[in-house]
Amino acid sequence: MKIEELVLGSFGKWQDASFRFAPGINLFYAPNESGKSTILQGIFAALYGMKRDYVKTARYLPEYEKYRPWQSGSYETIITYKLAGKTYRLHRQLTKEREEARLFLDPEWTELTELYLEDRRKERNFIEKHTGLTRSLFTDLTWIRREPLQAAEHLIPTFTTAEEANPAVQQILAELDREVALIGKKERAENTLLGKAATKVAQKEQEKENAKVAWRTISQLTLQIAEAKEECQQLELRRSRLQQHLERSIGQAKVLQERWQRSHAPVSQQDWEWWEQTAHSEGELAIHQEARRGLTQVNMPTVAVQQMDDQLIPLQHDYEKGAQLLKQREALHIRLATLAVSALSSSPRRSASRSTRQDNQAKRRRGAALMWGGAGILSVLGLIGFVSGHPILGGISATVALLLFGFGVFLLRVGGSTGGVKQTADQDAVQDSQKVQEEIASIDAEVTTLVQRWGASNWDTFLERREGLLKSTNKQQSEQLLSEMAKTKQEADLSASWGEALRNLLDQEKNALETEQGKLRIEMAGIEERLQELREQMARGSGEMVVHESLSLSRATDELEEAQVALRQLQNKRDALQLAREMLQEAVGEWRRDSTPAVNQQASEIIEHITGGAYRDVRLDPRDGFAVRLLAPTKQMVLEQDQCSTGTIDQLYLAQRLALMHHAKQAEPLPLFFDDHFVHYDEERLRRTLDYVTMLAQEHQVFLFTCHERELRMLAPLLRQEERHAVHRIG
Incomplete structure (x- = not known):
């Protein structure tokens, strides 16, 4: 396998960086912190990504966060590699989202x-399909570093080839290891399928118990809610009754307040009937009746006054009638005097002499003056009579005074008259005088009859009798007025006493009603508080029922059975895998018998070469993660790896990796990676090791990262002569 090119879009400090590699030695020379290790991690990330091996779910390596882009850019790599005569280009986008x-x-x-x-895990694992190596196995074999193997237990299947065993052994053992690791051996392991299944069974058992508890709880809650509802209904009924009672009490208080205000108003006879009819209690009725009896006794009329009134009224009527008759009589007397004057003025005086007429004229003047003087005296007497209560005397005096005054006027006016009156006029005057006298006589008779009815002989006696009766009546009226005032005061006192007694009673009743209303409100508040507690209790119970209703006992039982079946299936699968693994242990044992000596021989040859013969015998223990043990040549003592010097430890790790990689049956040689691995080597060790690396570079692609010039200096002749090798200067 040869890596031709690496492109780091954004990876750690590198951004849009491209590196092309030689098929032999690629020496990366740069100071520390210049990005050499980032390039190495970029190669591994480009080949395998940044996830852990041998876990069920996708979990990222700690390096994932370490090598996030320092600058803005896409977290991606592109790597081009050649394998089995084909060139592949692998693009990776490493951002999790x-x-x-x-x-x-x-x-x-x-x-x-x-x-x-x-x-x-939704991974395609291109390189693993090409080489049969996981990321952990690839780095264990190709990355020469001062650390124990990460996946030593998974290395053994990689050493079996089609010629040595069944072609499916490698895959079967790898799958068995993965499946056993995923299933797990102990049910208490939390991260294994078996542990999760056991946990699920325990969880379902607990859920079943919870469902049983929930069923019992629901039954209790249902009963409690029913009891709470019944209590709520009773309390609401009680509250409704109390509310009606309170409203009735408030209405009664309003009525009492109206009665209290009405008690200040005057009370009529109808009011007394209303008070007695609307009395609220026997005590109030007794107050009204007692006050009414007292007022009735006070208002009883006096009999004597009533009898005097019965006499005074007809007497007063007759007095008014007699006074009217006397007024008519006076008017008739005035008319009679007028007629007499007219008769006197009509007498013939033709024969009198002039001197006689003068004498008569003087006499008439004197007579008129005397008449006028008498008229004035009589007028004063009449006024005194009227003022002193003698109207008859006053009337007569006034009438005579008017007659005298009229005669005096007549004498003055007719004194110089010399004409005569005809006979016919005298006759008419006589007739009129007679009629007037007849009317006067009739009036006198009627007045006499009127006064005799009252036992009086004349009008003056009648007036005296009337005056006495008036005085007696006035006295009795005064006494009656005083009595009425006393009655009024008694009535006021009785009314005040009645009002005060009634208001005291009303105040007592009102205070009793207010006390009752306070108790009713307190009781209603207590009922409302209890109702609120019951509503909250029912709401909580309903909420708990909703929660517990989700815990179905039948469903929990079914899920528990399913979980138990799944656990048994995993246990059976684990047993089958363990049985298969045990059957393959013989093949492993054969490998140990056949291959372990070869691996140990290869490691011994490597350590002898790179130590210059100082150490010649090395052993790798597959049962202990291929731990390296060394035989000291002088004392023939077996030394553990960590008992050696730092430089020797590094050389042992180198011999371990190279020996294992030599026996890992791969179709093509794998690349080798050295990241400042030679820092603890002295000059001689480094020279011999680089000679061996140069020999390996004839078949393997070598990536050597260093911050020292020793490697560059020692490899310079080779690097200048061979185009197969290249120097990469960074920074």
Whole structure:
């Protein structure tokens, strides 16, 4: 196998870097940290990718993160290699999200990707199909380094060829090792199929137990939810009743408040009936009845006052009637006086002399003055009579005063008159006077009858009797007024006492209602809190039931049986694989008997050559990962590898890898990789080792990475003469 070209699109520090390789020695000379190891890792990544071997799922090597592109760019490689006379071009996209590998055949670049089937990890494994070597085996054989083998247990099948054993042995042993590793030997191993199956069985057993517990839990939860629902219904019914009671109590409180306000208003007879009819208790009814009885007793009328009223009313009526008659009588007297004056003025006085008329005129003036003076005196007497309560006396005095005043006026006006009155006028005046006198007599008779009805002889006696009755009545009315005021005060006191007693009772009832309402609200709040707790309990129970309902007991039982069957199948498969492996152990034993001496001989020859004969006898132990043991020539002691010097240890690792690779039956020689492997070699060891490497380079492609000039200096003559070799300077 020859690697012709490597292209690193973006890999570690390298970006869009291309390297072409010679078929012999490729010496990479550069200081440390210049990217030599990155090129080596790029070759391995281009050939095999960056995933681990011998694991069921795709797991990446630690180097995956280490060699991510330092700069922006696609994490990819392209490698061209020649194998079995054919040239292949392998493209790899290493980014996890869009990982891809494609294989082309030169020179037409025909794509061969689909010809390689994917394994269980969705990997096509092109190089493994070409060489029969996994990444671990390839690096174990070709990378000469100071480390133990990574896949020593998988190396043995690679040493068997078609001539030595059945052609299928190599593949069978490799598959057996993979299958046994995948299945595992112990059920407690977590990362093996057997361990996972056992874990699944245990998990299904636990799920079955959980399903049983869930079934019991669901039964309990169902019962608890039913009990909670029943309690909720009872509580809601109780809350509804309390709410109705509370609303009724609030309504009663409003009614009490209205009654309390109405108790301040005056109370009529209808109001008393309303109060008694709407009394809320016997105590309230007793308060109303007692107040009503007290008010009834206070408002009882006095009999004497009522009798005086019965006498005073007709007396007053007769008084008003008599006063009216007297007014009419006075008017008739005035008319009679007027008629008398008219009669006097109509007498003939034709024969009187002028002197006589003058004397008469003076006499008339004196008479008029006397009349007017008398009229004034009578007017004063009439006014006094009216003021002092003697209207009859006052009326008569006023009437006479008017007559005297009229006569005086008449005397002044008719004093100088000399005409006569006709006979017919005198006669009419006499007739009118008679009618007036008749009417006056009728009025006097009616007044006499009126006053005699009351036991009086005349109007003045009647007035005195009326005055006495009025005084008595006024006195009784005053006494009655005082009594009414006392009644009013008693009524006010009774009403106030009634209102205060009623309001005290209403306040007590209101306080009782408020206390009751407080208790009802507290009880309702407690019910609401309990209902909330029950609702939350039912919600939690329903949620838990939903969770537990997903755990079906029958399904868990079926899954447990399936898991147990799968575990038994894996156990049977493991037993079959172990049996097959045991059967192949004889072939391995034969290899050990036949091939181990050859491998040990090859390793001894290599160590003798590169140590200049200092060590000649080396053994590789296949049962211990091909560990190297050395026979000290002087003391004939067997030394473990780690008991030797640093340089000798490096040489033993070199002899181990080269011997194993020599006996690994490959169709073509594999390339060899040295990454600063000779750093602990002295000059003589390095010279002899490079001579041996030069000899190997006749068949193998060699990649030698170094940061020292010794390798370049020692190989310079060979590198200048041979076109088969090349020097790659980096940096």
